Amino acid sequence: MVQIDYMLMISRQGKVRLMRWFCPYSAKDKNKICRELTTTVLSRKTKMCNILEYQDHKVVYKRYASLYFVCGINSDANNELLTLEIIHRYVEAMDTYFNNVCELDIIFNFSKAYEILNEILICDGAITETSKHSILKTVASMDALETSDNLDQVLS
């Protein structure tokens, strides 16, 4: 299945908007990967394929509007097409959640973006929830619960 090792969201200006590491990297490695992938991914042309080899693994990326979604996957046991599909599902889920998502939504609600990612890539990126409906339902009910928590507080 898709074992995603890390997922980065990089803006066209090269800023990291979101990063999730499913493997124990050192801070130095993380910085190195971020820096190097930002430059390589941004420099690729639109007609090029979305898979590139980086160090000992593969990187699958996809651009949506001004954001690049970059996933590091283990090179020999993975389906690159599925990884692209997962990225797409993620974007779709966010699109529905934020109602036509834009980069600013993700910047200001980064924790929500993380929550949705958590629902999609359960368990260290090893398993994927594929139903957009159930993802959104869970996130929505969590939000509802949160609101009611706050309401309680207001009332008290």
Added chain:
Amino acid sequence: MTSLYAPSADDVMRRLRPFGLFFEKSLKDLIKAIRSAGENPEELQLVLNKALSESREEVGSPDLNLKANAVVKLTYLEMYGFDMSWANFHVLEVMSSSKLQHKRVGYLAASQSFYKDSDVLMLATNLLKKDLKYDGSNDILKMGVTLSGLSTMVTTPLASDICDDLFSMLGSSKPYIRKKAVAALFKVFLQYPEALRDNFDKFVSKLEDEDLSVVSATVSVICELSKKNPLPFIALSPLLYEMLLTVDNNWIIIRLLKLFTNLSQVEPKLRVKILPKVLELMEVTSATSVIYESINCIVKGQMLEEDDFDTASSCLQELNKFCNSTDPNLRYISVVLFYKIGKINAEFINEFNTLVIRLLKDVDISIRSRALELLEGATNDENITSIVQILIKQFIDKDMVSATNLFRQPGSGGVEIEIPLSYKLKMVSTILKICSMKSYANIPDFDWYIAVLSDLCVLSQDLNSSNLGHELADEIRNIMVKVPSMRPKFISAIITLVVNKDICQQMPMILREGFWCIGEFSALLQDGNHLIKEFVKQKRLPPDVQQVLAQALLKIFSNWCNTSGDIIYAEVKDTLKELVKFYEGFSTSPSFEVQERSVEFLEFCRLCEESLDQQEEEEGLPLLLTEVLPSFFDAYDLNPIVLGTQKKLQSSFTLDLETPFMTEEEIEALLAEAAGKNEENSGLISDIDSRLDSDEDDSLTSYMQPLARELGSEVKMSAEEREYSEAKRKQERMDNPFYLETGEPEIIKNASPLLDFDDDAKLSVVKSFSELHLPYTGPKDSDETKKKRKKKKNSRSKAQVLTEEGLPDLPRDAELTKESHDRIDNAISTENSNAINLRMQSKLENFDFSPPSLTSDGQSENISEHQPELEKLRAKFATNSRMDDPPEEEVVVVSKKKNPSPNPSQSLSRARKKRRATLKLKLMKRAKRVTAFSHKMFFAL
């Protein structure tokens, strides 16, 4: 903020009122501040530092809201590269809040920063246990959050502590909880495999869950687990096969295919059953990722056998379709798969060589680069010229970044493709590789290849890669040595290369081999003196080139003096003067090797000068130049030998450095005779003799000369003496390991070997070069086993390629070649050492899955194998894990930490477990007969 669920500004205000104003000031403000700092890095740094110190203060506050807020900010700042592990205890506090909002923040922060922080995790264990308790409706979500967070921070002690809770959650009535529990169990199994062993059935039963998402999660987990250790899951294959037939969800199908890929690697029997189904699936489905996965399954699951052309062609047809698609991703992955199929049997991809050629021109460099790897299987002697042409053209394309060029490639959308350096490097070495394949069997015409080689040298000079330079240099030398008929032509090509100033500067690597070739085959040259004058001008060379150049110059000189008939006396003198000047310059070189060689040659040249001065012009050149000098170099032709042969010789023989070449009396007689004839010369000869004697272990051993013979033949020994020395020399040669040729040495013993032209050497000598003398004596026919000649079908333009000679029947042969391979492997691995290692440590790989409990017979049936080999392997694993038993060991250590007195019950239960495990092994053997039967039934189906 147009979102449905995101709070509006008013909402936020309303919610925040009871908290005071700080919340609004915080995350949102932080983001805004960062954004307004914009592009100015100094200002940004200032803002970030300020935010960090603020958060540092806030996080210590007793107010949980404030704390949670600070944690969110820290999580955000972490994306800018600020470590937040120092705040782990605060995160833990936030996690323990009863509010879901805090919990979410806490678990989010924890999943970003907790990794393997054992101190915090120990404290977190109880919290996790509490959060996993199921009591009330809202708790589903709480548990969901907990489970998501949990999976990122499982360690062995934590895993063993919570696995029971997780298993009890598998029975939950909510599919969401079951799904999350299955997912979290995956991480637990990786760290604590005992949990899987003890609850195998319970876990596997989730494959038949009524909720599809739970099934999907279970299949995924099993698939991931089987990557690490497929053995325990083979018994599930009937069930999984059933699922493959019935499930119509593509996600699950892909996972099942992955799973079967892993399983069939250890259980080849599965192939018979699975392969037809996979092929069928490939035809039926319309989803590309399923097709891709099917082919992947066939290739990686070792289901494609070397002679299975039907399966291969149906896979390749699909891939061919992918390659023709407009989606670059499809093209890319199919090229990768192409390569994998080609690796199994290169013949599979033979018919697709037009496709490969087309892929070489793809818009995407990464696809091109993959296609390069395919070339090895797709080239033959017909298309090699066009392929190489395409590749070389790509080199030149880069220089034409102009407006007209935009329309050259219609598919590229008007974008000039920048070809990266790494691709060019790969390209050149691929060209070299495909050309030299099978001992140059693909080369239709060596004239062409020589042109290609010189082009490559010129083109790759600005690539600035020393590796590539060495590769090219090796190739040049190989051609020179292995293809005798091309030597005359090639040597002039090499000369143009080495006098090219740019190449000298950019790629000094090829100079070394170039000079060597010119020197070694300088007999083919006409105007050696001009060449010498040209070469001595080159001063700024690296020492390893200098040392070869020093020797090459003398060789050229020697050949020039002795080949061309009408040598002008003054010119010889002139050239010699140049040489002396050259060697003088090098005789103070800081490089030891250069210095030594130069000093030796310098002395010799001075001697030559002296003897020239003393001799009258009419008498011709002195003997020192006509006889002694050539004898340094021209005794034997160099034949290509197999890698490592020399090493074998050196280790299996001892070199006799003691016995003199001539006995005392012989030298006496020789000197006496020579003194009678020419006092001057004999003195010189003995001088040289002694010097060369000490020169014996020079690195160029192949030039080593039995001096006795040369001297003997020159200074007219008496017949008996000559015979005696001849016999002695023969004997010596037999003993000497450095002579490869066992044939008659007489051939080389010609008085003027350079004029000898061996006609029956079956060489196609180019007539236009007939003014050059070709001293090549063909490989000895007496030694057929060593030199099996390749009969070419179309011998019209193909030159003969010498095969490498080696020593037969040496037991260390394999060892040596292995050694050299190892060296290469090591080199490769060190190259990759700076790569980041993605492998995660897990304890599952070598874990013994024989269940320690006697509770159910069904379980043992499930787990036991139907193959005796596997059984043996298993037993081996069992002993291993019983010997060191790392997972349990760690449990004990941690429990000691928690509790100063060691926990006796734990170690006791461990001992009991071990005893059970051995008992179980015995029992399993008995149960095996039953399982074997049931499996036979399955495969018979």
